[in-house]
Amino acid sequence: MSQNADLIHVKELQLPHGLVAPDVWGKPKEQPATISLTVSLQGDGFSTAADKDQLDQSTIHYGELSKRLRSLNHAGQDVESFAEQAHKCVHAMAGKAEGKFIVRLAALRVTLPKASMYGEGCVCTRVVEYDDGGEVTRRMGEFGLNEVKIMTLVGVNAYERQAEQPLLIGVHVTRWVQQSEGVMEWPKMEEMAGLEGKVAEIVKPTSFETLETLADHTARLLQEEFLATRFPQGCILRLTISKPRPIPFADAPAVEVMRNSHENLRGGVNGESAPTISVRDLSVVKPYA
Numbered sequence: 001m002s003q004n005a006d007l008i009h010v011k012e013l014q015l016p017h018g019l020v021a022p023d024v025w026g027k028p029k030e031q032p033a034t035i036s037l038t039v040s041l042q043g044d045g046f047s048t049a050a051d052k053d054q055l056d057q058s059t060i061h062y063g064e065l066s067k068r069l070r071s072l073n074h075a076g077q078d079v080e081s082f083a084e085q086a087h088k089c090v091h092a093m094a095g096k097a098e099g100k101f102i103v104r105l106a107a108l109r110v111t112l113p114k115a116s117m118y119g120e121g122c123v124c125t126r127v128v129e130y131d132d133g134g135e136v137t138r139r140m141g142e143f144g145l146n147e148v149k150i151m152t153l154v155g156v157n158a159y160e161r162q163a164e165q166p167l168l169i170g171v172h173v174t175r176w177v178q179q180s181e182g183v184m185e186w187p188k189m190e191e192m193a194g195l196e197g198k199v200a201e202i203v204k205p206t207s208f209e210t211l212e213t214l215a216d217h218t219a220r221l222l223q224e225e226f227l228a229t230r231f232p233q234g235c236i237l238r239l240t241i242s243k244p245r246p247i248p249f250a251d252a253p254a255v256e257v258m259r260n261s262h263e264n265l266r267g268g269v270n271g272e273s274a275p276t277i278s279v280r281d282l283s284v285v286k287p288y289a
Contacts, residue, residue, distance in 0.1 A: 006045025008059070010037045010066050012111070019110065020078040021124075022193035024117040030076065031114045035069065039090060040105040042132060057096040060103070065093060079110055079189055083126045091134065101134035116196060119148035119169075124189065137179050141186040144172040145196055147242075153207040154214060155246065167214075168252065169199060170240040171222070175231060175262070187230045198226045211255040215241050219259050227261070234262030 018030040039060055046059035055061055072085045086108050094103035106128050113121035127140035148171070151164040173195070175186065202221050208214045219239045227235055242254040 006041045008039045008062055010062055012036055013066055015073040016070055017073050017075045021112050021115055021189045026193045034111045036109045038107045039103055042102050042104045060093050079124050083108055087128050103130055105129045120146040140176045142174040143192045150200055150203045152203055156209045165245050168242040172238045174236040191230055211241050215239055215255050215257045219257050223261055236260045
């Protein structure tokens, strides 16, 4: 079976207008946004266009695609409505002569650099997969935060226990939905806006020695205290914690955890008999030397 894949990318396209999304105080506001779009082609991809060295029905003109995407944007438009229109645009361009549909997957990423208080912006991603006839087979939504900087006490060495140090935290929440499951309502941007504040609320007061414990603790509380109400059917949480100060000749050591509450059925666990003590309840005193 062939493992070939042909993809077309439009990266960091500037929109003529901003998009409405929660600002750093949680208020809906038009703000700058860039978009990146990846289109993966069906079957043999753009092989005939490559053979002839000219555009044909096997590919999508990235210049025309960029123009159409920009034309979809208007003042006062929110992220959700733009993403929906962008995918409709891709679907229309993927339909070729004689009913041929050439796109296998379309992934749209919207970056909002001013929507994060502590980090490098937030990211909203929408992915749609299609069958050979252009019918949707699967959808994905993701909300992400990049390099959220939080000061906290962390480390195993005695000198690290004397002062807080910066951590860079990345959080990505994902949900895949098969078309057979029906339509899943992805939480609005307003509902996800509190994620960054929740991360800070969890991480700041901690004083763990290891990033491993901190990552596990943070992921669990995010699931229990934030994501469970927004994704009652479960989601995938990917959490990365980087520690840029301790190793002089490396950007940072880091740990990453992924927690899938959608597939984890927690079989055999009796919630009523489970221990109620939390890591946040522990107070550990060690003789740091």
